[in-house]
Amino acid sequence: DAKTTQPPSMDCAEGRAANLPCNHSTISGNEYVYWYRQIHSQGPQYIIHGLKNNETNEMASLIITEDRKSSTLILPHATLRDTAVYYCIVSRGAGNNRKLIWGLGTSLAVNP
């Protein structure tokens, strides 16, 4: 199973970009990288996912290295409401049988 490694915690100043790294050096060619976040006492929230190309949506950007062994989630202008645990996840399996294998995530604190 592919596993991910994330720093346990990070700080970011409000209004600045938050860059959250993730290592997934054993990822296989057909495994996707997903990012979810979990605000305190809530269920996780999907952010973004990708296979090998960089992706952007209204919430964030995902930069995946060419060798796919690491990725970075970018929150371009962090707000206090972005304080949460951010999970970098790789899938296991194929098609509808893909499952998400969750690690411990990075606890991001956005400071005023």
Next chain:
Amino acid sequence: GAGVSQSPSNKVTEKGKDVELRCDPISGHTALYWYRQRLGQGLEFLIYFQGNSAPDKSGLPSDRFSAERTGESVSTLTIQRTQQEDSAVYLCASSLSVDTQYFGPGTRLTVL
């Protein structure tokens, strides 16, 4: 529209009692997942329902745990003869595909 709902939000029970947790997925979502999250930990996959296919029960920790889903509607997770180590938040998610899972708020189970 309505999101994933779970009930009860909190459950306190005595060791040895059975508990039943309920999940109402988003209407039309064919996939439904149950996860367990212990304090300060990531999500632990329990079981996955996809349409009318046989459920993937590979994450259930023991035969005291079982889950049912009727068609593409409500699901119940049952824990028999609860133990203190069963104390956790139980999260349900539904989706149209594995890529974007929508989570409920969870049920916090405390076994005394």
